[in-house]
Amino acid sequence: MKNEPVIVVEKLTKQFGNFIAVDGISFEVNKGEIFGFLGANGAGKTTAMRMLCGLSIPTSGKAKVAGFDIYQQTENIKKNIGYMSQKFSLYEDLTVKENINFYAGIYGLNENQIKDKINYLVHHLHLQHQQNTLVKALPLGWKQKLAFSVAIVHDPAIVFLDEPTGGVDPVTRREFWEMIYDASEKGITIFVTTHYMDEAEYCNRVSIMVDGRIEALDSPKKLKQNFECVSMDEVFLKLARKATRSE
Amino acid sequence: MKALKFLLQKEFRQIFRNPAILRMIFIMPIIQLMVIPMAADYEVKNVNIAVADHDHSVSSQQLIQKIAASRYFRLINYSNSYQQAIKYIESDKADIVLEIPLHFERDIVKENYSKLFLSVNAVNGMKGNLGAAYLQNIIHDYNDILRLKWIQLPKISAQPFIETVVINRFNTLLNYKIFMAPGVMVTLLTLVGSFLTALNIVKEKEVGTIEQINVTPIRKYHFILGKLIPFWILGLIVLSVSLLIIRIVYNVHPAGNIFNLYLFAAIYLLAVLGLGLLISTYADTQQQAMLISFFLLMIFIMLGGLFTPIDSMPYWVQKITWWLNPVSYFIEVVRMVVLKGSGLADIKNHILIILGFAIFFNSWAIINYRKTS
Numbered sequence: 001m002k003n004e005p006v007i008v009v010e011k012l013t014k015q016f017g018n019f020i021a022v023d024g025i026s027f028e029v030n031k032g033e034i035f036g037f038l039g040a041n042g043a044g045k046t047t048a049m050r051m052l053c054g055l056s057i058p059t060s061g062k063a064k065v066a067g068f069d070i071y072q073q074t075e076n077i078k079k080n081i082g083y084m085s086q087k088f089s090l091y092e093d094l095t096v097k098e099n100i101n102f103y104a105g106i107y108g109l110n111e112n113q114i115k116d117k118i119n120y121l122v123h124h125l126h127l128q129h130q131q132n133t134l135v136k137a138l139p140l141g142w143k144q145k146l147a148f149s150v151a152i153v154h155d156p157a158i159v160f161l162d163e164p165t166g167g168v169d170p171v172t173r174r175e176f177w178e179m180i181y182d183a184s185e186k187g188i189t190i191f192v193t194t195h196y197m198d199e200a201e202y203c204n205r206v207s208i209m210v211d212g213r214i215e216a217l218d219s220p221k222k223l224k225q226n227f228e229c230v231s232m233d234e235v236f237l238k239l240a241r242k243a244t245r246s247e
Numbered sequence: 248m249k250a251l252k253f254l255l256q257k258e259f260r261q262i263f264r265n266p267a268i269l270r271m272i273f274i275m276p277i278i279q280l281m282v283i284p285m286a287a288d289y290e291v292k293n294v295n296i297a298v299a300d301h302d303h304s305v306s307s308q309q310l311i312q313k314i315a316a317s318r319y320f321r322l323i324n325y326s327n328s329y330q331q332a333i334k335y336i337e338s339d340k341a342d343i344v345l346e347i348p349l350h351f352e353r354d355i356v357k358e359n360y361s362k363l364f365l366s367v368n369a370v371n372g373m374k375g376n377l378g379a380a381y382l383q384n385i386i387h388d389y390n391d392i393l394r395l396k397w398i399q400l401p402k403i404s405a406q407p408f409i410e411t412v413v414i415n416r417f418n419t420l421l422n423y424k425i426f427m428a429p430g431v432m433v434t435l436l437t438l439v440g441s442f443l444t445a446l447n448i449v450k451e452k453e454v455g456t457i458e459q460i461n462v463t464p465i466r467k468y469h470f471i472l473g474k475l476i477p478f479w480i481l482g483l484i485v486l487s488v489s490l491l492i493i494r495i496v497y498n499v500h501p502a503g504n505i506f507n508l509y510l511f512a513a514i515y516l517l518a519v520l521g522l523g524l525l526i527s528t529y530a531d532t533q534q535q536a537m538l539i540s541f542f543l544l545m546i547f548i549m550l551g552g553l554f555t556p557i558d559s560m561p562y563w564v565q566k567i568t569w570w571l572n573p574v575s576y577f578i579e580v581v582r583m584v585v586l587k588g589s590g591l592a593d594i595k596n597h598i599l600i601i602l603g604f605a606i607f608f609n610s611w612a613i614i615n616y617r618k619t620s
Contacts (some may be wrong), residue, residue, distance in 0.1 A: 053462050054464060055458065055461055074462055078462055078464045079464045080461060081462065082462075083459065083462040085455060085458050087454070087455030087458070088455065089454075089455050089456050089458060089459035090456075090459075091257065091261065091456060092454075093260075093264050093265065093563070094257065094260060094261065094264075098257070098260060101253075102253055102256070102257045103463070105249070105250070105252070105253030105256075106250045106253050106254070106460075106463050106464075106465060107464070108249065108250070108463050108464075145412065152418075205606050
């Protein structure tokens with residue numbers, strides 16, 4: 001597992017005018033890993049993630065995602081990743097079933113596969129009674145779980161989650177992380193940003209971004225040792241306080 | 248191609264689930280086509296007239312009666328003072344003051360010559376102008392009656408007399424509604440084609456779903472086609488509804504082949520859909536899209552020849568409208584086909600030009616539409 005990197009980033013930089021949002025970051029993520037991508041608001045997490053998903057073209061630096069170059073092969077990358085953005089991104093005026101059907105369809109699944117997926121997800125998420133409900137009528141926690149399921153509907157190599165549990169209650173958050181573990185066990189690499197430090201503890205490895213740079217990268221256990229802290233919360237505060245820029 | 252199927256399925260589900268769009272498709276044509284052609288009519292009616300009669304003769308009374316009997320005029324004041332009458336113009340209660348001088352009748356009888364004075368409120372130039380022209384017609388008529396009455400005509404008139412005979416072709420009764428209704432139909436199609444498409448795409452930007460689409464392997468062309476095809480079909484539905492309303496309400500049966508109209512509309516819709524798409528690539532919020540669309544549509548319609556003939560616009564405005572305004576071509580074609588019965592050969596150039604517009608707008612939009620930033 002350790003020897004099979006699926007994301008390789010080298011000195012990746014994104015500049016908007018004079019503002020350097022992401023400042024030469026380098027790291028690797030291995031297959032099946034749950035990689036926590038931490039940082040204060042405005043540290044550059046989302047920008048970095050958007051570049052890795054092929055949504056944003058880097059100013060400089062190199063990166064390969066699922067073996068494909070992020071400059072030349074964005075369309076190949078898109079076939080092999082899932083993405084769940086900060087903004088809720090299912091169609092609220094479509095039903096649960098229709099949303100799964102639509103995303104499965106545009107990822108190229110065939111009729112039978114789509115049918116199986118819908119059945120599986122509806123049962124797995126306990127949405128049997130809500131499968132024909134418009135998504136806008138679902139509670140936020142359910143929506144987020146559905147959005148995650150839809151983001152991995154095509155069994156991608158990597159899934160990018162941008163603050164997937166923002167605003168979600170602790171019980172649902174726990175369930176959400178169980179889903180993440182399930183996906184990880186299936187071999188899907190998880191790249192997740194979060195502001196909840198208890199969630200950071202669940203990750204295999206964690207990077208902490210400050211002002212566009214990665215200030216620390218290791219397993220939660222080692223980070224706590226190195227920074228002589230008892231919790232990830234303390235580690236994060238120690239690093240994030242050094243930030244000179246805010247939102 | 249399979250992705251396109253799913254995109255279309257999704258788009259149609261959303262459209263038919265949105266009552267606002269359905270209302271816009273059916274209620275808007277009905278209301279607009281019923282109200283606008285009735286109201287936007289250049290025939291001037293209800294011209295308010297104040298009369299200052301200094302003569303108080305039989306002749307002046309006859310003239311005033313003749314004016315008051317006309318359905319174009321409303322006599323709102325009758326007095327013997329010009330000062331009083333002009334006050335009605337100043338307070339905007341009258342459009343025209345007619346002053347009949349002292350000895351009006353005596354001069355006609357004795358000297359064969361008399362004068363009347365008209366004072367016209369020209370704030371609304373159109374109403375004033377036409378009102379004065381109608382009034383002069385009535386006075387002219389009255390003059391003819393007087394001549395018959397007072398002057399014994401010889402068997403062969405000593406003065407030459409030219410009479411004009413007019414035949415109105417294509418719109419025999421000069422019915423203004425028949426002229427307006429097809430034009431209003433064009434504005435409706437433009438609205439559906441550009442407004443709805445632009446708003447629809449920008450809404451996905453606002454909500455954030457477009458980002459989700461952008462991380463999928465959907466091709467740009469599929470996404471764009473998935474947006475254009477549904478609204479293209481909606482546009483043709485609006486056209487059919489409109490033609491039906493025009494037929495029922497105004498009894499207008501297109502003189503030409505209706506398929507030519509559909510052919511042109513199909514291409515025209517491609518052009519305005521391209522425009523909508525183009526707007527959506529520049530606007531980030533629905534508000535921006537609304538403002539841009541409103542601004543463009545306003546200009547297109549005002550310069551498009553719906554209300555005023557393009558031929559009487561300043562030369563440079565004519566240039567602008569024939570170069571940049573697709574609406575003007577469709578308005579012309581719709582009137583040609585519906586009123587004159589023009590055939591394919593007559594509208595061939597229009598079709599080619601509108602095809603050019605379609606290619607131009609769509610290419611620009613496709614170049615400008617990016618999945619990445």
